[in-house]
Amino acid sequence: MTDSFFERVYRVVRRIPAGQVASYGQVARILGAPRAARTVGWALSSLPEGHDVPWHRVVNSRGTVSLDARGPGGAIQHALLEEEGVVFQEGRIDLKVYGWAGPDLAEQRALRGEDAGV
DNA sequence: ATAATGACTGGGG
């Protein structure tokens, strides 16, 4: 299906502005599935080639990179975020400062795939 | 349909 849960995850992540971050749980929550944080992470691990999803803007609830920080993935994510102006302190991001506020209500409905009652 | 997987999360020690 072209509108799988994964697709919806990508749609939400694409809304995260540069310089800000969201947690896996937050994305899941926006999609109406507050307990599907792990699935969100899995969706990002399954990103197809040539995508335009800013996956690096998604971190865990502690404000740290979930990918092995010493591995290539973690280093890349860390670098991409800093390029956008996100500051790391002791290896973690202050979500109060860089945390994405999230889409407004109307947009949330759209992201969940609900119609505005056409 | 059952079982296993994975870039999570919150609570307890």
Added chain:
DNA sequence: ACCCCAGCCATTA
């Protein structure tokens, strides 16, 4: 504040 444990969920084999 940090580490560990058990629960949760969509997708795949």
